[in-house]
Amino acid sequence: MVPREYEVARAPDDLVEMLVDRLVDYKATVRRCSVEGLGGVLAEVLAGTERIVAPSGVPEGWLSAYQGEVLRDEPRPLAVADLDAPGVAVVTGCAVAVAETGTLILDAGPDQGRRALTLVPDHHICVVHSGQIVGGVPQALRRLADPTRPLTLVSGPSATSDIELNRVEGVHGPRRLDVVIVDR
Amino acid sequence: MTGGGNIVARRPFPAAAKEKLADAQLRANLRRATHTIRDKRLRVVAEVPDWEALRVAGAAIKDDVLSRLPELLEQFEAAATAAGAVVHWARDAAGAAALVTDLVRATGATEVVKVKSMATQEIGLNEELEAAGIAAVETDLAELIVQLAGDTPSHILVPAIHYNRSQIRDIFARNGLTALTDDPPALAEAARRHLRAKFLSAKVAISGANFAVAESGTLAVVESEGNGRMCLTLPETLISVVGIEKLVPTFRDLEVFLQLLPRSSTGERMNPYTSLWTGVTPGDGPQTVHVVLVDNGRTDTLADDVGRQALRCIRCSACLNVCPVYERVGGHAYGSVYPGPIGAILSPQMSGEGANHTLPYASTLCGACYDACPVRINIPEVLVHLRQTGPHPAAERAAMRALSWTMRSRRRYAAALRAARRGAAPLRWVTGGTVRRLPWPMSAWTAARDAPLPPKQTFREWWARERS
Numbered sequence A: 001m002v003p004r005e006y007e008v009a010r011a012p013d014d015l016v017e018m019l020v021d022r023l024v025d026y027k028a029t030v031r032r033c034s035v036e037g038l039g040g041v042l043a044e045v046l047a048g049t050e051r052i053v054a055p056s057g058v059p060e061g062w063l064s065a066y067q068g069e070v071l072r073d074e075p076r077p078l079a080v081a082d083l084d085a086p087g088v089a090v091v092t093g094c095a096v097a098v099a100e101t102g103t104l105i106l107d108a109g110p111d112q113g114r115r116a117l118t119l120v121p122d123h124h125i126c127v128v129h130s131g132q133i134v135g136g137v138p139q140a141l142r143r144l145a146d147p148t149r150p151l152t153l154v155s156g157p158s159a160t161s162d163i164e165l166n167r168v169e170g171v172h173g174p175r176r177l178d179v180v181i182v183d184r
Numbered sequence B: 001m002t003g004g005g006n007i008v009a010r011r012p013f014p015a016a017a018k019e020k021l022a023d024a025q026l027r028a029n030l031r032r033a034t035h036t037i038r039d040k041r042l043r044v045v046a047e048v049p050d051w052e053a054l055r056v057a058g059a060a061i062k063d064d065v066l067s068r069l070p071e072l073l074e075q076f077e078a079a080a081t082a083a084g085a086v087v088h089w090a091r092d093a094a095g096a097a098a099l100v101t102d103l104v105r106a107t108g109a110t111e112v113v114k115v116k117s118m119a120t121q122e123i124g125l126n127e128e129l130e131a132a133g134i135a136a137v138e139t140d141l142a143e144l145i146v147q148l149a150g151d152t153p154s155h156i157l158v159p160a161i162h163y164n165r166s167q168i169r170d171i172f173a174r175n176g177l178t179a180l181t182d183d184p185p186a187l188a189e190a191a192r193r194h195l196r197a198k199f200l201s202a203k204v205a206i207s208g209a210n211f212a213v214a215e216s217g218t219l220a221v222v223e224s225e226g227n228g229r230m231c232l233t234l235p236e237t238l239i240s241v242v243g244i245e246k247l248v249p250t251f252r253d254l255e256v257f258l259q260l261l262p263r264s265s266t267g268e269r270m271n272p273y274t275s276l277w278t279g280v281t282p283g284d285g286p287q288t289v290h291v292v293l294v295d296n297g298r299t300d301t302l303a304d305d306v307g308r309q310a311l312r313c314i315r316c317s318a319c320l321n322v323c324p325v326y327e328r329v330g331g332h333a334y335g336s337v338y339p340g341p342i343g344a345i346l347s348p349q350m351s352g353e354g355a356n357h358t359l360p361y362a363s364t365l366c367g368a369c370y371d372a373c374p375v376r377i378n379i380p381e382v383l384v385h386l387r388q389t390g391p392h393p394a395a396e397r398a399a400m401r402a403l404s405w406t407m408r409s410r411r412r413y414a415a416a417l418r419a420a421r422r423g424a425a426p427l428r429w430v431t432g433g434t435v436r437r438l439p440w441p442m443s444a445w446t447a448a449r450d451a452p453l454p455p456k457q458t459f460r461e462w463w464a465r466e467r468s
């Protein structure tokens, strides 16, 4: 009954390139690396960060070269005050990424954790595997394992344009967003 | 027309508009804001190859919702309840505000944090909470500015657009928020510090929802600053106030609206944050979740074959930004929380109170709003329909008959509008904003009132040229 003549699958020439372009446009910082290079790149991004939060599903391997303290959310959930402490960063994966809109979708999977983990710290580092990138929004929503899990679509760091329409990056959500794309 | 609350214009539109036309700063701010956003919108819409197909699908999905609303509402209730939410129904604004206030009172909280929401403004929730001794803290930056100023929003998307930076710094200072300078980043930082403590300690949050999915009981909030995520994630109790027309049948339908809304609204490919939640998730977010479904005149609107399309609205504000009338008078002149072209057709259908019957005249019928609308609401058609069916003097009725004859043919209408623009040109600098008369067939109408100047070229003509 509803005419759905719109494109369900977008197929840009280069998914990764488009995603990078969109993320940079949102003032996120993007790095690319190989699977083997991930630990080194994350350590580089986290240089100077003394403490990070990592959800249970973030593999030890990702953090192998990181020198600081790693806080895990289990067995006991971290207090909001721990997440809010100055200088804390959070490292997560994502469920799927949308090239056309520069969107990272978090679905509270094991390598992303509960929503507060990616919200309260002022610095979010999100690891995206190239196989997780799709062209457009319809493809992305279809990839979600269970849409009734809490979902957060993140497109750049938080921002406001409320004062004379000047865009200011960074209000309440993480003010810094680093994306690491792992090529396979 | 049985709705109430903050959708009732207290003064006739022409009187309110006249006063606003005299405010030079307001007009300068509005002009800059509306032009900036509409240019951004055009850029990001132009890069979507299937934009028209998305609009057609969006309109059809919403029409489907409107044609079987009772069934879908029950489906939503069942799904949300199964997921752990408590669903409530409110017939009108007063009932909804009282219901939410009772829910807050039951938690013992004396302060709640709020996500920007048209529905809660519509039902006058903050006023009701205040009367019950509960402080409602608006957490969207612009809403916070407006709240601290003791004012009301003037635009759906950028509610504080009528203030400039030094005024905002003064408003902050009067309320104990210190910003080092009046630079936007410094002002945003002051708001962040002020609100952070509130987010981390709040027990109750109140939100609206952009979409409610019938099949899954999922709600969605689309935002930019992260204040929405804070409210939706940290407090123990979440109460969401949702107009019954916010439904979409299936989760899949979001693939259409999550493309249409950000590009039409802020002119971005995607807004920074969209949150979706379904009832309660153990260990993640609020453990008590209420959803209050509000009618407040919506089912009356549904009863009108022509007028019901107004309920497709997804509140993107694109129609405000292209409207030559809105650009000159701003949101306050419409006297309702729903301003601009959509307000001119929605408020009078939802409530017949006050001066709402004057709102359908707040338009030049130029059609730019229809072209911009992501769900293809034919706003000019509904305006004419409401002018014909609403209460108005005999001279206007005659004018409306002529106008409706003109409106029935796109060619006749385009010709009349071009004539109107030619006729208006010499008057532009003389009267500085309004014309005394429009050429026939609109002349009979303008004899009774000053009409705002039609734009130099219509959006449709401009769009055609721009894309050729």
Ligand code: SF4
Binding pocket: B264, B312, B313, B314, B315, B316, B317, B318, B319, B320, B342, B369, B372, B373, B374, B375, B376, B377
């Ligand atoms: S009427 Fe259309 S353009 Fe106007 S706010 Fe609603 S959806 Fe947007």
